[in-house]
Amino acid sequence: MTLNARVLLALLPALTLAFAAVALRPRAEADRRLAVIRAAIAVAAGAVLCAELFSLLHWISPVPFLLAWLAATLGTGWLAWRSVEHRPGRPRLRNPGPVVLSIQVVVGLLVASELVLAVASSPNNFDSNSYHLAKIEHWVADGSLGNFATTQAQQIILVPGAELLLLHLRLLTGGDAPFNLLQWAAGLLGALAVARCAGQLGAGRAGQWLAAAVFLTAPAVALESTSTQNDLVVTAWVACAATLALEARRAPATWSQILALAGTAGLVTVTKSTGLMALLPVLVYWGVAQLRQKSFKPVLYALCSVGLAVAALAGPSLLRVQEAFGSPFGPPGYREALSTTRHDPPAILVNGLRLGASTLLSPVEAVNEAIGASVVRVAGAVGVDPNDPGITQWRSVFPGDRWKPDEDRSPYPVQSALVLLGTVVGLCVRRTRGYALVVLGALLTTAAIVKWQYWGNRLILPGFAVAAPLAGFALERALRVERAAVRWALSALMAVVLLAGAAHGYVAVYYGQPRRLVGQGSVFTLDDWQERFARMPDQAASYRTAIDQVRASGARRVGLVLDGDLWEYPLQIELRDRQLVELESQVPGHPPASVTSVDAVVCIGDPDHCRRIVPANWRYNRIDPLVTTAFPPA
Structure with missing residues (x-):
């Protein structure tokens, strides 16, 4: 199968999502946004469960994932077709009005610019090169999600929800070309949920678009929407939880609402712990709203459902961390470095x-x-x-x-x-x-x-x-x-403020780091390798030299020595036809490979540290202060 054909396979998840949204659409036309939110939750939760199941069977490989997505696309397509048969025609579009139209133009152009940047860019986030994407390559090489030897403990400790979704794209396409699109789509989903929340709180059409604009034009959101980080993914799930919680104010929750809320809680937990801080008050709000209606059974059902969803979606990854470090939250030192120890x-x-x-x-x-x-x-x-x-x-x-x-x-x-x-x-x-x-x-x-x-x-x-x-x-x-005078004055002030905020968002997309559309360092002036090293431009040539030396040596089994959070991912994607093994490990129960079992060594970090690992009689090539290769004597 050609590369272009494999990249097209990335459309299968998108088609599944679209079909699921049609199938789950309530009969009320106003709830089409809710259908998209429910479909996103169902598809993402299914993808996480599918990866965990296939890992148990050691099926982390392209064919099982391709068959699973073909089945999901056909199944949801049939459900969508059956659903459309019983739906009325499309509603007549309303005139958006000047305020809404202006917001749509400003936001639409920004989102379109982000899409161009996401498609044109190669993954180049620092953390992604260190552990977000590196762990995916370990999973593919091992055929499972199980723990492995590594010096990058974050590859094991941090929950992998976003990476599990990227794993599907990796196995469908054979590369990382569509990876940036996950967070771009998450930004749109988050905006959809934010707008719906505003409507549930009483905002009209203009207020809903204003809420979406405030969210989408935030520079942090604009920058993350073209990235392989996971902050926007977890943010989207939290926003979905918020709009689902607001549903509880109107009537006792139905099973579909409870299951959607539970699925969202599970997705937040498996994606990033920072989302839990915002999710907890949202869940409390949902529970209080139900109790005020004397709806006690839905609260009990929701408690059980949330617990089961968290256990099913996040439980396996937490158990793997427990297995390695004796705690589902990782070693104490790591937790204390990130979480507060003062709570007064x-x-x-x-x-x-x-x-x-x-x-x-x-x-x-x-x-x-x-x-x-x-x-x-x-x-x-x-x-x-x-x-x-x-x-x-x-x-x-x-x-x-x-x-x-x-x-x-x-x-x-x-x-x-x-x-x-x-x-x-x-x-x-x-x-x-x-x-x-x-x-x-x-x-x-x-x-x-x-x-x-x-x-x-x-x-x-x-x-x-x-x-x-x-x-x-x-x-x-x-x-x-x-x-009228006050209204016009406030409207003018609002326009100036919103345009200033939108301008900051546009600057983030067109001139931001580590990806930009125009100017020096634009993605259109750099080749793929240079783009990947936007955070460490001085190392691009050194990594390439190390890779070329390994290939020239004919080495089949290559040992890696990495200091701190230096990058493993570029070596993994360029040496996929070699077996890469770690010569050091911070994961208990998973010892490193012996240096005598490899044909070559690539060291990224302190060269003196590398010399302590590599035998003295090996040929030692120091490429620059950080990158070194070593080969056994001829």
Whole structure:
């Protein structure tokens, strides 16, 4: 099968999703968005369960996955056909109006630009090259999801929900060409759920589009939508949980609603732990809404269903971590490096203020200094060191000053200010007060658990997504002020603010890092290999030299020695026809291979460390300060 034909196989999941959405569409036309959300949950949950089942059978290979997707596409296609037979014709499209049309144009062009960038880019995120994508290649090589020897403990410790979805694309297409599209699609799903939440809170069509625009134009969202990270995937699942929870206000939950909510909880748990901080208040809100209607049985059923879904979707990966490290959360040192160890109210307050302040960084240095100084003063007033190690990751120092559009650190000041304003308005309006408390709960829980760090802006995207509907709700209320002069003034101010926020989003796509559409370093001026090394451009030639030397030697079994979080993935994709083994391991119960069992060694890191592993009589080639190869004597 040719490469182009295999890439087309990536359409099978998309077709399955489309057919499932048609089959699950309620008879009410207004609930088409709900059908898409339910279909996404069902397809993603099925993909995770399928991967786990095939792993038990050691079927992590292209043929079983291809057959599974063919069956899923045909099955959902038949259900969609049966469903369409009994549906009325398509509804007449409504005139969107000038406000909605303007938002649609601005957001549509941004999303289209992201799609071009996602398709044109090769995966080049730092963490992806280190562990997100590297673990997928280990699974394919081993034929299972079981633990393996590695020095990159994150490949084992971190839950693999997004990577399991990418695994399907990897086996269907034979490469990583469509990988960026997962987060792009997750961004659209998140926006769909955010807009629906705004509508459930009482926003009209304009308010729903405004909520979606606030979410989609956030630079962190725009940058993640072309990436192989997992923050946008978990954010989408949390947003789906929020709109499902709002359904509980109207009537006792049905089984379909309970199962959808449970599936979403399982997907959040298996994708990224940062999503749990926003998910927990959402689930509490759902339960309280049901109890207020004296619906006790649905709450009991939901508790059982959520537990079963989490066990089915996340349980296998947590058990693998338990097997390796004696705890489903990994070694204690790793947990303490990322999670707060202080939980007293002053520490939580300071941590929350720092998390919020980091999202508000802007190109205006005076504003950044004022915000940072204010947080430091509050910290002093409550007796908390603003860089207390109990609430700060060890390599980070507050206040940070990184305002530029960078995937790992970009702030979103306009959008963050709007959701904060929306939350205040939500607390003042009876209809939205309960949901605003959910937002505060999500922010408080995040501040209590997630240490402040330079890379924290992307970690709090789930809480941002939960809050975005309130921004749309509040902005639309400004458009409905009775006094014409005030309404026009507010509308003009809103237009300026929203355009400034959208401009920041466009800058992120066109000039952001590590992928950009135009300017120096554009994806259209770099070849595939250069794109992959956008984060480490000086190492592109060194990695290529090491790979060429291994191929020239004729080595079939290659040993790897990697320091810290340096990159394994480029070696894996270029040496897929070789057997790669680790010569060191941080995974208990999975010892490394012996250096005497390999035909060549590639070391990425300290060359002195490499010399301590490689026998003294081997030929040793130092390519640069980080990259070294070694071969046995002729």
